[in-house]
Structures are given as C-alpha cells and as structure tokens.
Amino acid sequence: MATRRSPYWSWSASAFALAGIVVFIFATFGPPASSSGFVTTLKGLLAPVAPEYVASKAHYRAMPGPGSWLMTFVLGMAIGGFLAGLTSRSPVRDVPEIWERRFGPGRAKRYLATFVGGFLLLFGARLAGGCTLGLFISGSTQLAVSGLYFGAVIFTVAMLTARIVYGRALEEGDR
Amino acid sequence: MTEIWLGLFSGIAFGIVVQRAGATNGDEMARAHLMLDGRIPRFMVSAVALAALGLVGLQAVGVGRTMVLPTSLVATGVGGVIFGVGWGLSGYCPGTCWAAAGEGRLDAVFALLGGLAGAAAFAQWHEVLVPALYLPTNLGPITLARWTGSPVAAAAALAAVFGAAGWVMGRAWGSD
Numbered sequence: 001m002a003t004r005r006s007p008y009w010s011w012s013a014s015a016f017a018l019a020g021i022v023v024f025i026f027a028t029f030g031p032p033a034s035s036s037g038f039v040t041t042l043k044g045l046l047a048p049v050a051p052e053y054v055a056s057k058a059h060y061r062a063m064p065g066p067g068s069w070l071m072t073f074v075l076g077m078a079i080g081g082f083l084a085g086l087t088s089r090s091p092v093r094d095v096p097e098i099w100e101r102r103f104g105p106g107r108a109k110r111y112l113a114t115f116v117g118g119f120l121l122l123f124g125a126r127l128a129g130g131c132t133l134g135l136f137i138s139g140s141t142q143l144a145v146s147g148l149y150f151g152a153v154i155f156t157v158a159m160l161t162a163r164i165v166y167g168r169a170l171e172e173g174d175r
Numbered sequence: 176m177t178e179i180w181l182g183l184f185s186g187i188a189f190g191i192v193v194q195r196a197g198a199t200n201g202d203e204m205a206r207a208h209l210m211l212d213g214r215i216p217r218f219m220v221s222a223v224a225l226a227a228l229g230l231v232g233l234q235a236v237g238v239g240r241t242m243v244l245p246t247s248l249v250a251t252g253v254g255g256v257i258f259g260v261g262w263g264l265s266g267y268c269p270g271t272c273w274a275a276a277g278e279g280r281l282d283a284v285f286a287l288l289g290g291l292a293g294a295a296a297f298a299q300w301h302e303v304l305v306p307a308l309y310l311p312t313n314l315g316p317i318t319l320a321r322w323t324g325s326p327v328a329a330a331a332a333l334a335a336v337f338g339a340a341g342w343v344m345g346r347a348w349g350s351d
Contacts, residue, residue, distance in 0.1 A: 136223075143330060
C-alpha cells in the first residue's frame with residue numbers, strides 16, 4: 001500500500017495533533033464546534049439588514065453573534081487552511097481527480113454538487129445539534145451517546161452515498 | 176476578548192492539522208468513504224480515543240468545561256442521514272470546508288455557500304422541525320458513564336474500542 005508518495009501526515013501524527021488541539025479547546029473554551037459557526041456567521045450577516053427577523057427566530061437567539069469564539073474559530077480554520085496549503089506539496093484542485101474520472105472535468109457540475117452537499121451538511125447538522133466536530137468528535141470525547149450515534153449514522157450513510165456517486169469510477173479500476 | 180483570540184488560535188491550529196491530515200482533499204475523503212484508504216478514518220477515531228483520555232486528565236485536575244448534547248432518536252438519526260448524504264456527495268464537513276476554502280479549493284467555497292443556505296433554511300423552520308422531530312424522542316444528555324458507573328472506565332473502554340476500530344480499518348483498507 002505504501003507506494004503512493006503522500007504529501008500528508010500519517011494517521012498517528014495527525015491524530016495526536018488533533019487530539020492535542022481538541023483537549024486544548026476543552027481546557028480553554030469548552031466543547032469545540034464548527035457547524036454553529038455557520039449560524040453565527042449568518043446572524044452577523046442578517047442582523048444589520050433584518051434585525052426583527054433575527055430576533056424572532058429561536059435558532060439565531062440560541063447562538064452568539066460574530067464577536068465570539070465560534071466566529072473566530074471558523075475564520076481561523078480558513079486561515080489555517082491557507083497557511084497549510086501555502087507550505088504543502090499537495091496540489092490544490094477545484095475538482096477532485098476521482099470526481100473528474102466519474103463526471104468529467106466540468107466545474108459547474110462539481111460546484112453544484114458541493115453546494116447541494118453543503119446545504120445538506122448544515123441542514124442535517126443543525127437538526128441533529130452538531131457536525132463531525134461539534135457532535136461526533138466533541139460528543140464522543142465526552143462519552144455522549146448522541147455523538148456515537150451520530151458518528152455511526154454519518155459514516156454509514158456517507159460510505160453508501162460515495163458508492164452510489166462514484167460507482168462507475170470504482171469499476172474502472174481505482175486502486 | 177480573550178475568547179476571540181483563543182478561538183482564532185484554535186481555529187488556525189485546527190485548520191493546519193486538517194489540511195496536513197488530508198481531510199481538506201475531496202479525493203482523499205472519497206477514497207476513505209469508498210474503503211480504498213483507511214488513513215483518514217483511522218486518524219479520526221484515534222483522535223477521539225486520545226482526546227477522550229486527555230479529557231479524563233483535564234477533569235481529574237478540574238480544568239475546562241464540558242457540555243453533553245442530548246440524544247434525540249429521530250432528530251439525531253435523521254440529521255445524521257441528511258448530513259451523511261452531504262458528506263459522501265461533497266467530501267467536505269462543516270469544519271473542513273472552511274480550511275479547504277482557505278487552501279484555495281473553489282468547490283469548497285461552494286460547499287460553504289451551500290452550508291450557509293442550509294443553516295438559514297433550518298433556522299427558518301426551527302420552530303416547526305424541533306417540536307416535530309427533536310423533542311418527542313429526546314432522551315436527554317446521556318453518556319456511556321450511565322452504564323459503566325465510572326466516567327474513567329467508560330473513557331478507557333471507548334478509547335480501546337476506537338483504537339481497535341482504527342486498527343481494523345487501517346488493516347482492511349490500508350493506512351500508510
């Protein structure tokens with residue numbers, strides 16, 4: 001298996017680094033979360049133009065506005081991605097290779113798919129109460145049944161979805 | 176004020192690590208979902224195992240804040256199904272799409288915009304969806320410690336199971 005020269009860290013180095021950050025966040029803030037940051041971002045965008053709407057909605061009332069840990073955490077994540085990308089040997093692509101083999105190089109189709117995918121991610125996360133980080137990682141770290149249950153469902157459904165989406169590319173001998 | 180700087184620092188560190196783990200790369204994520212590469216799933220479950228042990232240490236010295244989210248059989252499950260379709264289709268998560276957008280991947284920018292639309296749609300219908308789907312099957316903030324009695328034993332058991340699950344995925348799908 002170790003034939004591909006990977007630009008990425010090993011699973012163990014990545015896991016120690018991420019666990020260290022998660023424990024740091026528990027110590028200095030509380031359970032880390034990122035899907036809540038979308039609600040905070042929206043609250044910041046909508047409050048100046050539609051203050052009455054934002055005040056009337058329970059979901060916005062439940063989340064802090066943009067002057068908060070949640071906001072700077074997601075912005076920091078974008079900055080971290082930028083800094084890591086600058087110093088990485090991994091090529092940055094707008095359309096993943098496996099997607100290109102299955103659907104061709106057209107960008108519009110990929111962008112539509114990630115827009116729809118993003119919509120489903122956040123709609124589902126807000127319904128469940130969190131995302132991969134806020135519910136699965138944070139929750140399981142605290143031994144929460146919600147996090148373990150959510151994790152089992154998302155891994156299973158994502159694996160089935162990927163089979164349906166990439167089925168033909170798989171048959172054409174990806175491996 | 177301190178919170179804002181702590182959030183920024185934590186976010187930058189988190190973004191760097193998820194990029195270096197390969198989790199911002201849709202190709203790597205698709206290969207993980209297709210069971211062609213076990214590196215990312217093994218990284219995820221191992222990080223949880225280590226963080227659970229770290230949190231036991233924090234609690235032993237009385238540092239930090241925890242907050243367990245409730246389990247709603249219907250809302251957590253249905254939300255997970257909708258989320259899983261989005262994850263399998265796009266290869267991004269609500270966290271990784273920020274890091275991938277920062278890295279310069281344009282498809283992640285569209286995932287981010289779609290995410291804002293999805294969060295806005297849920298916020299619009301929160302008053303209908305939460306009483307209909309979340310509250311009726313809400314079991315409250317239950318944890319494994321409910322069955323083991325001791326949180327330390329539960330954390331050790333969870334770390335062992337997650338570590339073993341990571342090892343199996345690594346052996347079966349490869350994790351080099």
